[in-house]
Amino acid sequence: MASGKFITFEGIDGAGKSTHIPFVTQLLRDRGLTVVATREPGGTELGERLRELVLHHKMHLETEALLMFASRREHLAQVIEPALARGDWVISDRFTDATFAYQGGGRKLALDKLDRLEQWVHPHLQPDLTLLFDVPLEVARARLDAERTLDKFEQEKADFFANTRAEYLRRAAQFPHRFRLIDSTRPIAVIQEDLRAIVAAL
Numbered sequence: 429m430a431s432g433k434f435i436t437f438e439g440i441d442g443a444g445k446s447t448h449i450p451f452v453t454q455l456l457r458d459r460g461l462t463v464v465a466t467r468e469p470g471g472t473e474l475g476e477r478l479r480e481l482v483l484h485h486k487m488h489l490e491t492e493a494l495l496m497f498a499s500r501r502e503h504l505a506q507v508i509e510p511a512l513a514r515g516d517w518v519i520s521d522r523f524t525d526a527t528f529a530y531q532g533g534g535r536k537l538a539l540d541k542l543d544r545l546e547q548w549v550h551p552h553l554q555p556d557l558t559l560l561f562d563v564p565l566e567v568a569r570a571r572l573d574a575e576r577t578l579d580k581f582e583q584e585k586a587d588f589f590a591n592t593r594a595e596y597l598r599r600a601a602q603f604p605h606r607f608r609l610i611d612s613t614r615p616i617a618v619i620q621e622d623l624r625a626i627v628a629a630l
């Protein structure tokens with residue numbers, strides 16, 4: 429059986445991930461591949477309930493990180509691992525890099541604690557490809573403000589997003605074999621050409 433791949437979309441809020449997920453999903457489906465598109469936190473019934481809690485309720489910062497990994501554990505067991513075992517492709521709007529960026533970079537939790545949680549929850553699985561949509565904070569903020577009511581993370585200050593973005597970029601440099609940095613300040617059609625080339629190279 430052909431083996432599926434695991435692709436994750438990352439970036440600070442408003443960077444443009446969700447805009448491009450349907451496009452990449454369709455590119456893969458046009459090639460005859462079965463694609464499961466999902467998201468974190470969420471992706472399962474329990475995960476969506478945890479999402480509601482972490483996005484809208486104040487809590488201890490370590491509780492927040494633990495809930496992200498709790499949602500992920502369920503997501504892996506119910507959605508991601510079975511799909512990959514079937515040979516399907518999985519596209520996830522965020523995964524563990526988001527915990528390092530937001531809880532590690534933004535919230536300043538110790539990265540070695542997050543490393544230990546990652547080792548516990550998915551010691552052997554990493555994305556095959558991580559698309560990091562990168563924009564300056566002001567661009568992301570302007571896009572969000574135009575859009576809708578902001579959740580707990582989206583209401584954070586510029587400092588939080590500067591640290592979150594910096595941690596994403598640090599991880600992209602640390603894991604160059606799976607990260608592709610997408611300059612998301614460009615027009616959507618131009619970004620889609622990049623994505624087309626990246627998918628073709630897979």
Ligand SMILES: Nc1ncnc2c1ncn2[C@@H]1O[C@H](COP(=O)(O)OP(=O)(O)OP(=O)(O)O)[C@@H](O)[C@H]1O
Nearest residue numbers: 440441442443444445446447571612613614615616
């Ligand atoms: N390259 C772009 N140029 C101009 N506007 C864009 C671009 N990419 C996305 N947008 C717009 O920016 C807004 C935020 O985009 P999107 O929802 O894709 O971001 P996101 O990274 O998924 O954010 P979040 O993580 O908060 O869901 C949308 O209104 C979208 O249409």
Ligand SMILES: Cc1cn([C@H]2C[C@H](O)[C@@H](COP(=O)(O)O)O2)c(=O)[nH]c1=O
Nearest residue numbers: 441468469496522523526527530581582
């Ligand atoms: C997986 C994950 C997510 N977050 C944050 C990042 C976003 O602000 C929200 C998810 O909302 P989205 O707009 O649908 O991407 O949750 C986080 O802080 N840590 C994580 O591990």
